[in-house]
Every structure is written in structure tokens, then in C-alpha cells.
Amino acid sequence: MQFKSASVNKKVALGLAIAFGLLPFPSQARQAVEISAPFEVGESPAGNYLSARVAEAEHDTLAASTFLRESLRSDPNNSELIQRAFVAALANGDMPDAFALAQKLVARDSHNSSARLTLAVRDFKAKSFAAARNQLNAGVAVAQRDLTTILLTAWSYVGSGETKKALALVDTMSDPSFAVFRDFHAGLMLDVAGRTQEAGARLKAAYAGDQTTLRLVDAYARNLSRQGKTDEAKEVYLAFAKVQPRNPIVLAALADLATGKKLEPMVKNVNAGAAEVLYGLGAYGLGAAAGRQGDEIAAIVFLRLALALAPDNALALDTLGEAYTKIKQYESAIEIYDEVPDASPLRVTTDVRIALLLDAMGKSDESIKRLREIVAENPQNVDAFSALADVLRTHKQFVESADAYTHVLALTSPTEKSRWAIYYFRGVDYERAKLWDKAEPDLQKALELYPEQPLVLNYLGYSWVDQGLHLDEAFKMLRRAVELQPEDGYIVDSLGWAHYKLGHFDESLRLLERAIELKPGDPVINDHLGDAYWRVGRKLDAKFQWNHARDLNPEKEDLPKILDKIENGLPDSPGQAGEAPTPPPAAHNVTGNGG
Numbered sequence: 001m002q003f004k005s006a007s008v009n010k011k012v013a014l015g016l017a018i019a020f021g022l023l024p025f026p027s028q029a030r031q032a033v034e035i036s037a038p039f040e041v042g043e044s045p046a047g048n049y050l051s052a053r054v055a056e057a058e059h060d061t062l063a064a065s066t067f068l069r070e071s072l073r074s075d076p077n078n079s080e081l082i083q084r085a086f087v088a089a090l091a092n093g094d095m096p097d098a099f100a101l102a103q104k105l106v107a108r109d110s111h112n113s114s115a116r117l118t119l120a121v122r123d124f125k126a127k128s129f130a131a132a133r134n135q136l137n138a139g140v141a142v143a144q145r146d147l148t149t150i151l152l153t154a155w156s157y158v159g160s161g162e163t164k165k166a167l168a169l170v171d172t173m174s175d176p177s178f179a180v181f182r183d184f185h186a187g188l189m190l191d192v193a194g195r196t197q198e199a200g201a202r203l204k205a206a207y208a209g210d211q212t213t214l215r216l217v218d219a220y221a222r223n224l225s226r227q228g229k230t231d232e233a234k235e236v237y238l239a240f241a242k243v244q245p246r247n248p249i250v251l252a253a254l255a256d257l258a259t260g261k262k263l264e265p266m267v268k269n270v271n272a273g274a275a276e277v278l279y280g281l282g283a284y285g286l287g288a289a290a291g292r293q294g295d296e297i298a299a300i301v302f303l304r305l306a307l308a309l310a311p312d313n314a315l316a317l318d319t320l321g322e323a324y325t326k327i328k329q330y331e332s333a334i335e336i337y338d339e340v341p342d343a344s345p346l347r348v349t350t351d352v353r354i355a356l357l358l359d360a361m362g363k364s365d366e367s368i369k370r371l372r373e374i375v376a377e378n379p380q381n382v383d384a385f386s387a388l389a390d391v392l393r394t395h396k397q398f399v400e401s402a403d404a405y406t407h408v409l410a411l412t413s414p415t416e417k418s419r420w421a422i423y424y425f426r427g428v429d430y431e432r433a434k435l436w437d438k439a440e441p442d443l444q445k446a447l448e449l450y451p452e453q454p455l456v457l458n459y460l461g462y463s464w465v466d467q468g469l470h471l472d473e474a475f476k477m478l479r480r481a482v483e484l485q486p487e488d489g490y491i492v493d494s495l496g497w498a499h500y501k502l503g504h505f506d507e508s509l510r511l512l513e514r515a516i517e518l519k520p521g522d523p524v525i526n527d528h529l530g531d532a533y534w535r536v537g538r539k540l541d542a543k544f545q546w547n548h549a550r551d552l553n554p555e556k557e558d559l560p561k562i563l564d565k566i567e568n569g570l571p572d573s574p575g576q577a578g579e580a581p582t583p584p585p586a587a588h589n590v591t592g593n594g595g
Contacts, residue, residue, distance in 0.1 A: 045074035049081075052088070059297070059327040061092040069097065079108055090118065091297055093304045110138060120152060121305050124274050129159035147178065151185050151277045159270040163193045180209040181280075184216055187223070188267045188276065196226055207236070212243055214250075215276070215315070218266050221253065225263040233257060245416065246382055249315070252345035275310035278302050282316070286323050296327050314344035321353060330357045348378050352387045359391050367391055375407075382411045386422075393429055402429035402438075420449035424456050431463060439463070457481040458491045465498040474498070489519030497528050505535040523554035527562055534570045542569070 052067035068085035075081055086101035099122045102115035109115075116135045123132035133156045136149050145153070150169060157166035166189055173182045187203035190196075203220040210216055217240045224233040234257055237250045244250075256263060267273045282302030285295060303320040307313060317340045324333035334357050337350040351374055359367035371388040378384055389404035405426035412419055427442030443460040447453065461477030464470045478495040485491050496511030512529040519525050530545030546566045554562060 045071060048074075052084075056084075056088070059329055061088065061297075061300070061329070061332065064088040065092040065094050065097070082108075086115065086118075087297075087301070090301045090304055093307065095122075095304075095308050106138075117148075117152075118305065120156075121274075121278075121308050124156070124159070124271055124309055127159065127270075129156040129270070132156045132159075147173065147181065148277060148281065151181070152274055154185065154189065155270055155274040155277065158189050158192060158273065163189060163195075180206050180216070182206075183209070184219070185273070185277070188219060188265075188273050191219075191223060191265045192267060192269060192273055196223065199223055200227055211239060214240070214244070214247065215266070215280070218249060218253065222263040222266050225257060226265070228262075230257055230260075233263070248345040248349050271309040272313070275306040275308075275313060275316070278306035278309070279313065279316045279319070282306060282323075283319050286319060286326070296323050299323050312341050314340045314346045314350075318346050318350055318353075321350065325353075325357065330361050333357055348374065348381055348384065352381075352384050356387055356391070359394070364391065364395055368395070375404075380411060382408055385411065389425065393425065396432070398429040398433040399435075402426050402433070405429065417449075420446045420453060420456070423449065424453075424459070428459065431459070436463075436467070452480065452484065454481040454484040454488070454491060457484075458494050462494045462498055465501055471502075487518060489515045489517075489522065489525060492518060493522075493525045493528060496532070500528065500532055500535070505532060508532045509536055521552060523549040523552035523558070523562075526552060527554070527558065530565065531570065534565075539569065 048067045048070040052064055052071055055063035055067055065085070065088040068081065068088045072078070072081055072085050082101055082104050086098060086105060089095075089097040089101060098118055102112075102118040102122075105112045105115035106119065116138055120132040120135035123129070123135060133153055136153050136156070137145070150173060154166040154169045157163070157169065167186055170182055170186050170189070183202045183206035187199045187201075187206060190199035190202060200220075200223045203216070203223050206216055207220045217236055221233040221236040224230075224236065234254065237254050237257075241247065241250055241254075253263060267276055279302070282299045285299035285302060300320060300323045303316055303323065306316045307320065310316065317336055321333045321336040324330070324336060334354050337354050337357075340346055340350045352371070355367045355370040355374065358364075358370065368388070368391055371384065371391060374384045375381065375388055385404050385407045389401045389408060392398075392401035392404060405422050408422050409419065409426075412422070423442045424446040427439045427446060430436070430439035430442060440460075440463075443456060443463070446456045447460065450456065457477040458481040461474040461481065464474035465478070475495075475498065478491075478498055481491045482488075482495050492511055493515035496508045496515055499505075499511065500508035509529075509532040512525065512532050515525050516529050526545045526549035530542045530549065533539070533542035533545060543566055546562055550559065550562050550566065
């Protein structure tokens with residue numbers, strides 16, 4: 001039996017039911033990415049069930065949904081199996097299956113809030129707004145209605161032509177913590193009802209409480225545009241651009257405003273408004289999921305429900321792709337990103353994300369090819385050039401990577417704070433390419449732009465020690481880097497290895513032992529510690545560390561030196577044979593994300 005992997009465990013699936021109650025490649029030339037790996041369902045009910053459990057544990061929503069559907073064929077009345085298949089179908093976006101299973105669940109438990117919400121989405125799609133209200137409020141006392149129920153019920157009233165009743169319901173959310181939600185959705189409802197000026201007043205109130213959320217900023221600025229307040233709309237977008245430079249949605253809107261075009265409403269109909277409620281829950285849940293395993297699945301479900309109502313919502317698709325990326329379901333993420341409409345301002349962004357995921361999947365040649373195509377078609381796109389530079393650097397194409405970072409510098413403002421990272425990464429490229437005359441000025445510029453940045457202090461300080469330059473200042477830099485990030489094993493290793501290079505073996509050993517505690521699985525640090533042990537006469541310990549370094553998948557060029565040391569040890573004079581200079585260990589700590 002074959003299947004591809006990932007989804008959710010039983011605890012998460014049951015918890016999800018509770019959670020529901022709370023809450024180009026340019027134009028025609030772009031081609032879809034075909035990467036899905038096939039899997040087979042078996043004839044054994046037990047085998048399909050066990051395969052479903054594995055898929056759930058590995059967060060594979062497609063396989064989980066498929067195997068649970070097969071399991072249900074042999075046991076169609078199993079309530080727990082129906083619940084699990086329902087959650088899996090929702091998470092995978094199999095909406096016809098999810099609707100059918102939700103109907104079965106409410107027949108067994110009329111208060112199943114997750115099933116009721118799903119059926120409400122079905123009724124919204126069918127424009128059966130009164131039926132959607134009934135689903136949302138079934139078995140729930142008015143006093144117990146939560147934010148989600150109130151907002152979706154209000155949107156159902158808008159769909160029924162009862163905007164006054166919708167607004168009255170929204171305004172029952174008197175808690176100050178709900179003020180932004182209240183005014184934001186009231187504004188959207190008024191916009192859908194064609195009451196543009198009244199909508200603007202409510203959106204302005206929401207904007208006064210939150211000027212950093214893209215959806216709110218976009219909705220308000222678009223409303224201002226339709227009121228003829230073009231300059232005010234531009235000011236709203238430009239203020240957001242100071243917080244998040246180069247956002248493609250903002251850039252596209254500003255370009256339209258510059259041509260005198262009036263912007264369309266962000267939400268054009270009732271279903272898109274209801275989808276906005278669900279998108280907000282999914283986006284919030286994804287942000288809150290950091291460090292909490294399984295919460296991504298709840299976020300994915302809300303996003304799937306949102307997309308059932310607004311399938312072309314590019315931001316929801318982008319967020320769903322991000323969620324799949326977080327659970328390392330790269331194939332599913334790519335398929336989702338590929339659904340973003342070609343006309344969307346986010347299309348180039350998602351093309352870049354697809355290329356980066358291909359690299360993460362080991363398809364580096366295809367990744368680089370795609371990124372080169374993207375920058376050729378979008379020569380002003382900073383994010384595309386940054387991604388190309390990062391991938392090239394990761395694959396040791398240092399000169400080409402440096403050239404790409406040069407493009408990034410040419411496209412960014414001299415006042416942009418993040419430029420320190422561009423100079424830093426380009427300096428790393430030049431140093432690794434043995435172009436120190438170019439590397440040193442870049443590293444110094446990075447430090448000028450961001451004084452006491454630990455990565456830069458570490459890299460420049462170590463490079464100076466390695467070349468016997470500016471030793472007093474270099475050691476001050478390395479010590480300061482360790483003070484700033486004492487738990488970073490790579491930085492501690494740099495200071496320890498710098499002491500080793502100068503023959504300070506006892507101090508080197510102390511620091512390298514600390515580094516190995518922090519990063520026990522790094523082959524470079526294990527290799528360095530082995531060298532230090534050898535120099536202080538602990539030869540058995542040295543060979544143990546070298547053997548460990550050998551088994552930790554070291555760089556191809558390092559392995560022969562490690563094997564030689566295991567066989568022959570180190571020569572009597574430091575700086576020979578197995579002790580050729582290595583790049584600063586912090587180079588391993590470069591994440592490739594510009595920061």
C-alpha cells in the first residue's frame with residue numbers, strides 16, 4: 001500500500017470541533033507545477049484506517065481524507081469515523097463530502113457546532129440566507145452567541161435585504177475589544193448595500209483602532225477612493241507601506257490610483273463578506289499557532305470554508321499555502337499557491353513561494369530556473385531577486401548570489417533599515433568566493449547600518465582573526481557577539497575557534513564544549529571540538545568527536561579532512577593537514593530570509 005503523508009491526530013480532530021464554536025510566471029506563459037505523488041487505497045478496511053491514522057499524524061490532508069472516506073464505506077454508521085472523515089474532508093477542501101458528512105453529524109448531534117457552521121456555509125453558497133441563520137443559531141441561546149455566529153448571522157441578514165437588522169445585530173458587540181471587528185464588518189456590510197459614505201464612516205472608525213492590518217487598510221482606502229477622496233486613499237496606503245514596504249496589494253492599488261482609477265470594493269457581495277469572517281479566523285489562528293502543534297489544522301479548516309464562499313480570494317489562498325508550508329506539506333502548498341489568479345497582485349509573490357518550496361523539496365535546479373524567469377519578467381521585484389540570491393547562496397553559487405543581492409540594493413531605498421542584511425549576505429558571498437577586498441567593505445557597511453548586530457560582529461570578527469588582522473578589535477567583536485547571543489552555538493563556536501587559531505587551546509576548549517552543548521548535531525562544531533581535544537592531549541575524546549562529525553553529514557569538501565584526522569590525528573604543528581581555515585561557523589546560521 002502506498003500513500004503520501006500528512007494531517008492531524010485524534011485529539012486535534014476532536015479539539016477542532018470545539019474550536020469551531022469560537023471562533024506570473026507572467027500571463028499566458030505561466031505553467032502549473034505538476035509534482036503530486038500518487039498513492040493507492042487498499043481493499044482492507046483495517047489497512048485503510050491505519051493508513052488514515054498515519055496520514056493524520058503526518059498532516060497529509062489529501063491522504064487522510066481519501067483513506068477515511070474509504071474506511072467509511074465499510075463502517076458507514078461509525079460516529080467517530082464520521083467525525084474524523086468530516087474534519088479531514090474539510091481540511092482538504094473536499095466540500096461536497098464535508099457537507100454530506102456534516103448533515104450526518106447533525107442528525108446524530110443537533111448541537112455539533114462545527115457541522116452547523118459547515119452547513120451554514122453550504123446555505124450561504126446557495127443564497128439560502130434564512131437557512132444559514134437557522135444553522136448558525138440551532139441550539140444556541142441568543143445570549144450565548146459568539147463573535148463568529150453574530151457576524152455570520154449579520155451577513156445572512158444583509159443577504160436577505162435586511163441591512164438595518166444586520167447592523168443592529170453587529171452593534172450588540174459592545175465590548176471595546178470587539179470595536180474594530182464591529183466597525184470593520186459594519187462598514188463592509190454598508191458597502192455591499194451600496195451605502196458608500198456610511199460605510200466610510202464605520203471603516204474610518206475601525207481604521208482609527210488598527211492601522212496595521214492589511215485587510216482593514218485596503219477596505220478603507222478603497223472606500224475613500226470611491227468617495228472621490230483619492231489623496232486620502234493614497235495617504236492610507238502610504239502609511240501602511242512604512243510598516244510593510246513593497247506589499248504587492250498596496251503597490252497595485254497605488255498604481256491604479258495614480259492613473260485616476262477608482263478602486264472597487266474589497267468585498268463585493270454577501271458571500272465574500274461571510275468569507276471575510278472565516279478568513280479572519282483562519283489568519284488569526286495561523287498566527288496564534290506558532291509553537292502549538294496542530295493549531296494549523298484549525299486555521300486550514302477556516303480558510304477552506306472561506307474559500308468555499310470566495311474561491312478567488314488571493315489572500316486566503318496565500319495564507320492557506322503558508323499554513324501548508326508550516327506543516328511541511330510542500331506539495332499541497334504549491335498546489336494552493338498555483339490557484340492564485342493570474343490577475344492578482346499576489347501572483348508573482350506566490351510564484352516566488354513556489355520556487356522556494358521546490359528548493360526545500362530538493363528541486364534546486366528547477367527552483368533557480370523559475371526564479372531566474374521571474375526576475376527576468378519582473379526586473380523591479382525586490383522579493384524575487386532576494387529569493388534568487390538566497391537560493392544561489394544556499395547552493396554555493398556565491399558570485400551569482402552576490403550579483404542578485406546587488407540588484408536588491410539597487411531596488412531598495414538607502415534609508416531602508418533592512419539593507420544591513422543585504423550587505424551582510426553579499427559580504428558572506430564575497431568572503432566565501434575568496435573576494436575579501438569586496439567582502440570586508442560590505443560587512444563593515446552592514447555593521448554601520450546595524451551596530452552590534454551579532455551575526456555581523458561574529459562574521460567580520462572571525463574573518464579578521466582567520467587572516468591575522470585587527471586582532472584586538474576582532475576579539476572584542478566576537479566577545480560582544482557572544483554576550484548578545486550567548487545561546488547561539490554557532491557564535492560561541494566562532495569565538496572558541498578563533499582562540500584555537502591563535503593557540504589558546506584551553507580557552508578554546510571551554511568555549512567549544514559550550515558550543516557543542518548548544519548545537520550537538522552540527523558537524524563543524526564537533527570537528528572543531530575534536531581538534532581542541534587533540535591539542536590538549538585528549539586524543540580518545542578527539543577521535544570520538546571526529547567520528548561524530550563524520551556521521552553528521554558534513555560538507556563534501558570537509559569529509560576527507562575529517563577521515564584523515566580519524567586515521568592519523570593532527571600533525572604536531574597547528575595549521576597543517578586537517579586544520580585548514582574554515583568559514584566562520586555563523587555562515588551556517590544564515591537563514592536566507594533577509595533578516
